[in-house]
Amino acid sequence: MSTAAVRTAAAAGAGLIVLPELVTSGYMFESMAEARSLAITPAHPVFTDWAAAAGEAVVVGGFCELGDDGLVYNSAAVVDSDGVIAVYRKTHLWDTEKRVFTPGSDAPEVLATRVGSLGVLICYDLEFPEMTRGLALSGAEILAVPTNWPLAPRPADEHPPEVGMAMASARANRIFIACCDRSGTERGQEWTEGTAIIDISGWVIATPEPGGGEFPIAQAVIDPSQSWDKYISPANDVFADRRRDIYAQFAL
Amino acid sequence: MSTAAVRTAAAAGAGLIVLPELVTSGYMFESMAEARSLAITPAHPVFTDWAAAAGEAVVVGGFCELGDDGLVYNSAAVVDSDGVIAVYRKTHLWDTEKRVFTPGSDAPEVLATRVGSLGVLICYDLEFPEMTRGLALSGAEILAVPTNWPLAPRPADEHPPEVGMAMASARANRIFIACCDRSGTERGQEWTEGTAIIDISGWVIATPEPGGGEFPIAQAVIDPSQSWDKYISPANDVFADRRRDIYAQFAL
Secondary structure (H helix, E strand, O other): OHHHHHHHHHHOOOOEEEOOOOOOOOOOOOOHHHHHHHOEOOOOHHHHHHHHHHOOOEEEEEEEEEOOOOOEEEEEEEEEOOEEEEEEEOOOOOOOHHHHOOOOOOOOOOEEEOOEEEEEOOHHHHHOHHHHHHHHHOOOOEEEEEOOOEOOOOOOOOOOHHHHHHHHHHHHHOOEEEEEOOOOEEOOEEEOOOOEEEOOOOOEEEOOOOOOOOOOOOOOOOOHHHHHOOEEEOOEEOOOOOOHHHHOOOOO | OHHHHHHHHHHOOOOEEEOOOOOOOOOOOOOHHHHHHHOEOOOOHHHHHHHHHHOOOEEEEEEEEEOOOOOEEEEEEEEEOOEEEEEEEOOOOOOOHHHHOOOOOOOOOOEEEOOEEEEEOOHHHHHOHHHHHHHHHOOOOEEEEEOOOEOOOOOOOOOOHHHHHHHHHHHHHOOEEEEEOOOOEEOOEEEOOOOEEEOOOOOEEEOOOOOOOOOOOOOOOOOHHHHHOOEEEOOEEOOOOOOHHHHOOOOO
């Protein structure tokens, strides 16, 4: 199913295709044993399928990873037509994930891809400003964020809170952020359907059409090089304005 | 005028009263000389007046500070009925402020006040997640943020972008944030009128009534001790979940 989504998006002309977290397995595991039974390695044929379907696009999607060490990770693969370029293991685990997954021990790297400098975070990682700041300072133009956001109550007329976090991080760092959430319900868990593409000023520039069919798609044309302009006013470069001397006075 | 606002808010039962940035002087200086002519020290009678008007409340307001060193700072004073408790000098200067002010060299401290553990930031400081994180990790329950937000275009139905930043920081750190902005126009500069009180989940719980008279006031009753509950899910403490080992891999 994920391969069909990649094919659909590639046919629509996408350069960067972001799929949800754990798209190969689903999220609502009944047990650790079930998660382990669905865990795959980066050598799994599904990634070969993504590569074949990607055309000129870069694909980022979540999977349940069986590590060389025998442990199970909540991971994301970055794939282009040559195959798997990189794997990132989620470092901030949400709620019951802590019973299933081992958290990653490596920061995500900024990847030089066909569509620009790309950073990957997974879901709850995004709520830690250190992660978005770290990737942006490392040169990321775009963050691709596979998510599975459980629906939570929110005030009328507000974005999902996770989208608000992404908007703030995009603005703070003047980077693009593309979040791909789930839709519908899985084993009783309703999803937020918060898929959004956010520009370097922190505004949502694309969400899926309501009732968007089997694979609701948000799409936008962006110029990743815009993110190299860190000026938010004629005299304010949001990176140059950082005060490391002040931050060093806190116990960060 | 600022003293009248303090008196009004104290009469309304406020425990914490936040005034705008540079409330004693105005923001739109015509020249460095004008700023210097309006600069005052923490010994200025206006703070005695605030203290007298405050009753049981704590007051945070911005002023144009003449330092012992002869330099001019964009500062905020924290005042209670005993007088000036603390002064913070803005560390991240916005746009033309760089021509007028010297940036502060000290991180804001978390103050034990009558209304709880209080941190102070000024306007653009708020856009640096390190500042909000630093104060929250130092134990701040509430951030008081005097601002002068120049009105900028934004999409319909969106909060002012600076309010969005505050909402994200409140949620990331589970702290309260009270921002006091200007209203109206000063020397041709239209203000955002973004005054907002934000709860520990990142939602705006109070803004001024439209057409709120001479001193539009946002007011809310909060329990600052809520901010000690850092749990955002049954298994997720937003501070305990931080991965300093990962952040150390970035050039933060």
